[in-house]
Structure formats: C-alpha cells, structure tokens
Amino acid sequence: MNIGIIGSGGMGSCLASKFVKLGHIVSIANSRGPASLKKLSEDIGAVATTVEEATKNKKVVIVTIPQKNVKDLPKNLFEHLHEDVVVIDTGNYYPSLRDGVIPALDQSGIDSLWVQQQLGIPVVKVFNSILAESIKDMGRPKGEKNRIALAVSGDDTKSKEVVFKLVEELGFDPFDLGNIAQSWKQQPGSSIYCRDINLEELKKRLDAMGTAWSEMRDLIIAQRKADEELMKVDYPAYLKGLPH
Numbered sequence: 635m636n637i638g639i640i641g642s643g644g645m646g647s648c649l650a651s652k653f654v655k656l657g658h659i660v661s662i663a664n665s666r667g668p669a670s671l672k673k674l675s676e677d678i679g680a681v682a683t684t685v686e687e688a689t690k691n692k693k694v695v696i697v698t699i700p701q702k703n704v705k706d707l708p709k710n711l712f713e714h715l716h717e718d719v720v721v722i723d724t725g726n727y728y729p730s731l732r733d734g735v736i737p738a739l740d741q742s743g744i745d746s747l748w749v750q751q752q753l754g755i756p757v758v759k760v761f762n763s764i765l766a767e768s769i770k771d772m773g774r775p776k777g778e779k780n781r782i783a784l785a786v787s788g789d790d791t792k793s794k795e796v797v798f799k800l801v802e803e804l805g806f807d808p809f810d811l812g813n814i815a816q817s818w819k820q821q822p823g824s825s826i827y828c829r830d831i832n833l834e835e836l837k838k839r840l841d842a843m844g845t846a847w848s849e850m851r852d853l854i855i856a857q858r859k860a861d862e863e864l865m866k867v868d869y870p871a872y873l874k875g876l877p878h
C-alpha cells in the first residue's frame with residue numbers, strides 16, 4: 635500500500651519504520667522539507683518528500699503533527715484527493731502543555747472533529763491513544779491474551795476497514811468506537827488513553843463512559859489538565875502513574 639506520512643517526529647517516524655517493515659511503500663514529510671529527512675528516510679527505508687507529495691497517489695495519508703500546527707498545513711492540501719483515500723489523524727490536543735488554547739476546538743471539545751473541519755476532509759482517528767514506544771515494541775500475534783486493543787473512530791465505514799487492517803498488521807486489535815463525534819472517548823483524559831489494555835478491558839471502559847459527551851466532558855477535561863500539569867514537571871512519573 636502507498637502510505638504518505640505528514641510529521642516525522644516520535645509518532646511519524648515510528649509508524650513509517652513499522653509500515654516499511656510490513657512491506658508498504660512509505661513517503662514521509664515534515665515542515666522543514668525532504669533534505670532534513672535524508673538520514674531518517676535512509677535509515678528506515680522511506681521516501682523523504684514534501685507535504686504536498688505525501689498526499690499524492692496514496693491509499694492512506696497519516697497526519698501526525700501537533701494540534702497547534704494543523705492550521706499551518708497548506709490550504710486545500712486534501713482538495714485533490716480521491717474519495718477512496720483514507721486520511722488518519724493521530725493528534726491530541728494539549729492546550730496547556732503544547733498547543734495553546736484553540737477556541738474553535740474548545741467549542742465542541744472533540745479534537746478530531748476540529749481537525750477534520752480544518753483539513754476539509756473526513757478523518758479516521760487512531761494511534762492517538764497509544765505511545766509510539768508501545769507501537770514499536772508491543773505488537774503481538776492475533777489471539778494472544780493481552781494483545782493491546784486500539785480504538786478507531788470515523789464517519790466512513792470503508793475507511794475504517796482499511797485502518798482496521800493496518801492496526802492488525804501492526805499487531806493490535808482494532809475496535810470500532812463509532813463516528814468522529816464519539817471520538818472524545820479516546821482523547822487525553824479518558825480511561826482508555828495510553829493504557830495498553832486488551833480488547834475486553836477496552837470495551838468495558840468504553841461502555842462505562844456511556845455515549846453522552848455532555849455528561850463526561852468536565853471529567854475527561856479535568857483529567858487531561860491534571861495530566862498536563864504532571865507531564866510538565868515529570869513526564870516519566872506521568873507515564874508510571876497511568877493506571878493500567
């Protein structure tokens with residue numbers, strides 16, 4: 635499969651490396667241009683490219699950049715895309731830690747709803763609720779008891795099916811959480827966020843959250859804020875403190 639990745643940081647480089655190893659043809663871009671990606675692309679076997687080229691002739695385009703930078707992507711970047719192309723959003727909104735307050739995002743409070751409005755194209759949200767290190771090291775064969783399950787949300791069923799296959803290939807159990815309006819369940823502050831839990835536990839926690847964002851919003855955002863404060867002072871302590 636031809637995969638374009640926009641963002642070459644912790645998550646973008648990890649996904650690129652994994653997908654190359656799985657036999658996919660991967661192009662990777664960042665904000666500084668292909669020359670800055672020479673070493674990384676050679677090391678992992680990906681093609682260093684521009685942001686625009688990363689969207690051309692691809693089956694899947696992964697946007698994996700900080701939320702604050704989404705507005706800096708070229709306008710109409712996705713305008714030419716064929717309707718079969720799947721656009722993945724791995725992003726998380728951390729207003730206090732990294733992104734600054736984005737008032738338009740705060741209106742709904744649903745990170746990927748805002749991203750898809752900005753990009754002007756439906757997105758599938760996945761890989762936001764697992765650390766790159768876990769993607770790198772914790773993939774397991776299907777059927778293994780503690781195989782990690784990953785939430786996937788999006789409005790387009792066919793796009794999600796493509797994503798489920800990629801998640802499987804990486805060694806994780808995909809779980810269809812619902813449409814993008816429900817994707818708050820996999821945002822920072824939720825009980826499934828970066829917990830490395832299996833499918834049974836994931837379903838249990840999703841059920842416990844119910845379906846009403848209006849009822850869960852204050853709780854999840856308060857938890858995200860507390861996590862941001864901890865991450866600012868001691869990131870390893872934050873990771874260690876995540877209850878599994």
Ligand SMILES: NC(=O)c1ccc[n+]([C@@H]2O[C@H](COP(=O)([O-])OP(=O)(O)OC[C@H]3O[C@@H](n4cnc5c(N)ncnc54)[C@H](OP(=O)(O)O)[C@@H]3O)[C@@H](O)[C@H]2O)c1
Nearest residue numbers: 641642643644645664665666698699703725726762765766
């Ligand atoms: N790392 C993780 O474990 C992890 C886990 C789950 C979710 N996420 C989420 O995934 C996203 C990416 O995280 P990360 O950890 O990979 O971030 P990161 O290490 O800070 O890397 C960010 C990348 O985005 C690129 N970028 C920024 N603005 C851009 C633009 N306008 N055009 C093209 N590329 C641009 C940067 O390129 P330059 O360096 O050239 O500016 C850089 O390659 C974030 O929303 C994060 O919350 C990360």
